[in-house]
Structure formats: structure tokens, C-alpha cells
Amino acid sequence: MMEKIVLHDKTFKPFIPYAKLEAAIDSVARRINADYEGSKDIPILLCILNGSVMFTAELMKRLNFDLQLVSMKLSSYSGTQSSGVIKQVMGLTSPVNGRRVIIVEDIVDTGNTIVELKRILEEQGASDVKICTMLLKPEVYDKPVKLDYVGMEIPNAFIVGFGLDYDELGRNYKDIYVIDQ
Ligand code: IMP
Numbered sequence: 001m002m003e004k005i006v007l008h009d010k011t012f013k014p015f016i017p018y019a020k021l022e023a024a025i026d027s028v029a030r031r032i033n034a035d036y037e038g039s040k041d042i043p044i045l046l047c048i049l050n051g052s053v054m055f056t057a058e059l060m061k062r063l064n065f066d067l068q069l070v071s072m073k074l075s076s077y078s079g080t081q082s083s084g085v086i087k088q089v090m091g092l093t094s095p096v097n098g099r100r101v102i103i104v105e106d107i108v109d110t111g112n113t114i115v116e117l118k119r120i121l122e123e124q125g126a127s128d129v130k131i132c133t134m135l136l137k138p139e140v141y142d143k144p145v146k147l148d149y150v151g152m153e154i155p156n157a158f159i160v161g162f163g164l165d166y167d168e169l170g171r172n173y174k175d176i177y178v179i180d181q
Contacts, residue, residue: 005160005177007169010080012160012177016152021134021162021176024151025055028132029062031149032102036065043100044126048117049073049090050171051106054163055134055151059104070094070101076113079167080158080179086116097125106163107135108150111143118145134162 001014036043045067047056060069073090076082101121108114114131121129132149139156141147158179160170170177 001175002173002177004180005170005173007160007166010166011180012166012170013180014175015157015159015178016154016162016176018162018174021151022058024134025058026062028134028149028151029059032059032132033062033064036063036067036102039065039100041100042066042068043102044068044070044094044096046092046096046101046103046121047071048103048105048113051163051165052104052134054171054174055106056104059132068094068099070096074113074117082110082112084110084112086113088120092124095124096121098127100128100130101126102130102132102149105131105133107137107159108133108147109137109140111141111145114147115143115145135159 005012049071070093072092074086075089076086103117118129130148134151136150136153137156138153159176160166161173161176163171165171
């Protein structure tokens with residue numbers, strides 16, 4: 001792990017090493033496998049671009065039932081703050097009508113994104129929607145929507161790495177770093 005990283009005008013320090021993320025992903029995958037193994041339908045794994053690419057790839061490798069990978073791209077963050085306005089930058093790459101969907105998110109913060117996503121998927125006719133997130137900021141999350149699979153809970157701080165960015169930088173680091181105030 002790097003001692004410090006600098007992205008744009010901010011410095012970040014080590015926070016969650018990759019080994020810890022792997023253990024959390026193992027545990028989430030075990031729970032999802034237990035719920036979906038042996039099912040007759042083909043559930044959709046919905047990767048929310050760009051943030052959850054790394055998590056989705058790691059998670060998929062560990063799932064041992066037939067699934068279909070679908071993506072869509074949303075954006076709500078600008079800089080280090082959630083704007084509260086969710087933009088659909090790219091729609092669903094396949095229809096979800098009549099299908100069971102597992103949303104794969106990198107992080108749930110205010111929950112605005114998850115609420116909007118659930119609404120879109122139900123409107124598009126998904127038969128069931130489950131939410132899987134690598135990380136959750138429980139101090140900020142205030143929505144009534146149940147989070148079905150959570151990898152790890154973290155305090156309310158701005159982080160980068162493992163897919164997460166600060167103005168598009170930092171996604172490629174395999175460990176997670178936190179802002180150094
Ligand atoms: P929410 O809508 O407030 O729950 O925010 C969810 C989205 O904001 C995530 O999918 C991320 O893309 C982004 N986000 C939230 N917290 C962080 C963070 O600490 N670092 C980088 N991106 C974040």
C-alpha cells in the first residue's frame with residue numbers, strides 16, 4: 001500500500017487494505033450463493049458504472065450460479081459531495097422485465113442512488129430487486145430501503161480506491177484510501 005497518494009488538490013492516506021476487502025467480498029459472495037444457488041431462473045447482476053467495476057469483477061468470480069451481467073451508469077457525486085441529483089448517464093444494457101436483479105454498488109452514502117435505482121428497476125418490471133454494496137456509511141444512510149448484502153461499514157469520510165474516485169482519479173488503486181484532513 002502507498003503511504004500517501006495525491007489526487008488533484010487532495011492527499012489520501014491508507015484506510016482499508018485489499019486483503020480486508022477480499023475477506024468482505026468472500027463473505028458477501030457466500031451469502032449470495034446461499035440465496036441463489038439452485039434457482040431455475042437466471043438472475044441479473046447489475047453493475048453500476050463506474051464505481052462498482054472492481055467490486056463486480058471480484059464478486060462475480062465467486063458466484064457459482066448462472067447469471068447475466070447487465071450494466072448502467074449513474075452519477076450523483078461531484079468532487080467530494082453527493083449532489084442529491086442522480087443522472088442516468090447510460091441506461092440499462094439489457095431489459096430487466098420479469099427478472100430478479102441484484103444491484104451491485106460500490107458504496108451507499110445518503111442512499112439517494114439506491115432509492116432511485118430501485119424505482120427505475122421496479123418501473124421497468126423487475127420481479128425482485130436486491131441490493132448488494134461493498135461499503136456502507138451507516139451514519140449518513142437514512143433511507144427505509146433494506147440493504148440485503150453489505151460488505152463492510154465505514155465511518156462518514158471521503159474515500160478513494162478499489163473503483164471509487166475523486167473527480168475520476170483514484171479508481172485504479174486496489175486498496176482504499178481516506179482523505180487526509
Ligand atoms: P449516495 O447516492 O449518496 O448513496 O451515493 C452513492 C454514490 O456516491 C456511490 O455510488 C459513489 O459513486 C459515490 N460516493 C459516495 N461516497 C463516496 C466516497 O467516499 N468516495 C467516492 N465516491 C463516493
